[in-house]
Amino acid sequence: MAGDSVVLWWLEVESVAAADWPRIEALLDDTERARARRFHFERDRLSYMAAHALARGLLSAWAGGEPSAWRFTVGPHGKPEVLTPVTAPRLRVNLSHTRGLAAAVVAEEHDVGIDVEWLDRRPASGDLARRFFAPVECAQLEALPPAMADEAFLSIWTLKEAYIKAIGKGLAQPLDSFAFILDPLAIRFEAGMEDDAADWLFRQFRPTPRHLMALALRHPRPHGVTITASAVNADRLCRQPEAAGPGRISRR
Ligand SMILES: CC(C)(COP(=O)(O)OP(=O)(O)OC[C@H]1O[C@@H](n2cnc3c(N)ncnc32)[C@H](O)[C@@H]1OP(=O)(O)O)[C@@H](O)C(=O)NCCC(=O)NCCS
Structure with a gap:
C-alpha cells in the first residue's frame, strides 16, 4: 500500500575517497554548493554535502530524475519539504549530519524525521538532561551507572530530535512535553500535548560503532x-537512477 515503506540511507564520511567528492558535490544544487563552501571546518562541509546528496540520491532512486533537480520548500519552523506534482504521491524527506556520518530518509505522505549523533561527543549529559529532558527521562538516566548514562542520554537525544524533526517544529516544541522510555522503546506525551503514541513508529540504529541514529515516522498502521x-x-x-518508477527501491 502506498506510504507503507520507508527507505533510509547512511554514508560514513571517511569511507569516501577524495576523488569521489566532486561526484557527490555534483548531486547538489547551486544553493547547497554555495552553503557547503561557507563551512569553516572541512569535516562539517563534507558531512553536510553527504547528507544533502543522500537526500537527493534517495529521492531519485525512489522516483527517478536527476538528483540535483529536486526542489524544496521550507515549513514555518524550517523543515524542508519536497516539491512534487500534486498528482504524484507526496514524497517526504529528512536528513541529518554529524561528525563522520550523514543520513537521509524518504517516505510517501507521512511525517518522517531522522537524527544521527557522534557518540564521542561526550555531552555533559546530566546537566543537559536536567535542563531539557522530561522527568521520566532524567530518572532513567539517573538509574544507570555513569558509563552507560552517556550513551542512554544520546539515545534519548536522537529519538527526541527525530520526533521534533518529523513533526517539523524543531526546538519550537518544548522538549519536556514528550518523553521516551528506552526499554521497551515507547513515547509518552504530557497532558495538553495533542498527539497519540499509537500513531508513531520509532527505530534506533547503530550505523557505526561511533554513531547513533534514530528514525521517527507518523503512520496510521505503524x-x-x-x-x-x-x-x-x-x-x-552517485549511480544514475534507472527507468523512473515511484517507490521502486521500496518495493524491491
Ligand atoms: C534544526 C533541528 C531541527 C535539527 O538540528 P540538528 O540536530 O542540529 O541537525 P541535523 O543534522 O540532525 O538536521 C539538520 C537538517 O534538518 C532539516 N531541518 C531543519 N529544520 C527542520 C525542522 N524544523 N524539522 C525537520 N527538519 C529540519 C534540514 O534539512 C537540516 O539540514 P541543514 O542544516 O543541512 O540544512 C533542531 O532540532 C535544532 O536546532 N536542534 C539543535 C540541537 C538541540 O538542542 N537538540 C536538543 C535535543 S534534546
Whole structure:
C-alpha cells in the first residue's frame, strides 16, 4: 500500500575517497554548493554535502530524475519539504549530519524525521538532561551507572530530535512535553500535548560503532511499515537512477 515503506540511507564520511567528492558535490544544487563552501571546518562541509546528496540520491532512486533537480520548500519552523506534482504521491524527506556520518530518509505522505549523533561527543549529559529532558527521562538516566548514562542520554537525544524533526517544529516544541522510555522503546506525551503514541513508529540504529541514529515516522498502521535501511558508498550514491518508477527501491 502506498506510504507503507520507508527507505533510509547512511554514508560514513571517511569511507569516501577524495576523488569521489566532486561526484557527490555534483548531486547538489547551486544553493547547497554555495552553503557547503561557507563551512569553516572541512569535516562539517563534507558531512553536510553527504547528507544533502543522500537526500537527493534517495529521492531519485525512489522516483527517478536527476538528483540535483529536486526542489524544496521550507515549513514555518524550517523543515524542508519536497516539491512534487500534486498528482504524484507526496514524497517526504529528512536528513541529518554529524561528525563522520550523514543520513537521509524518504517516505510517501507521512511525517518522517531522522537524527544521527557522534557518540564521542561526550555531552555533559546530566546537566543537559536536567535542563531539557522530561522527568521520566532524567530518572532513567539517573538509574544507570555513569558509563552507560552517556550513551542512554544520546539515545534519548536522537529519538527526541527525530520526533521534533518529523513533526517539523524543531526546538519550537518544548522538549519536556514528550518523553521516551528506552526499554521497551515507547513515547509518552504530557497532558495538553495533542498527539497519540499509537500513531508513531520509532527505530534506533547503530550505523557505526561511533554513531547513533534514530528514525521517527507518523503512520496510521505503524506495525505494517517496511523499513529498508542501508549503508551506501559513493558509487551507490552517485549511480544514475534507472527507468523512473515511484517507490521502486521500496518495493524491491
Ligand atoms: C534544526 C533541528 C531541527 C535539527 O538540528 P540538528 O540536530 O542540529 O541537525 P541535523 O543534522 O540532525 O538536521 C539538520 C537538517 O534538518 C532539516 N531541518 C531543519 N529544520 C527542520 C525542522 N524544523 N524539522 C525537520 N527538519 C529540519 C534540514 O534539512 C537540516 O539540514 P541543514 O542544516 O543541512 O540544512 C533542531 O532540532 C535544532 O536546532 N536542534 C539543535 C540541537 C538541540 O538542542 N537538540 C536538543 C535535543 S534534546
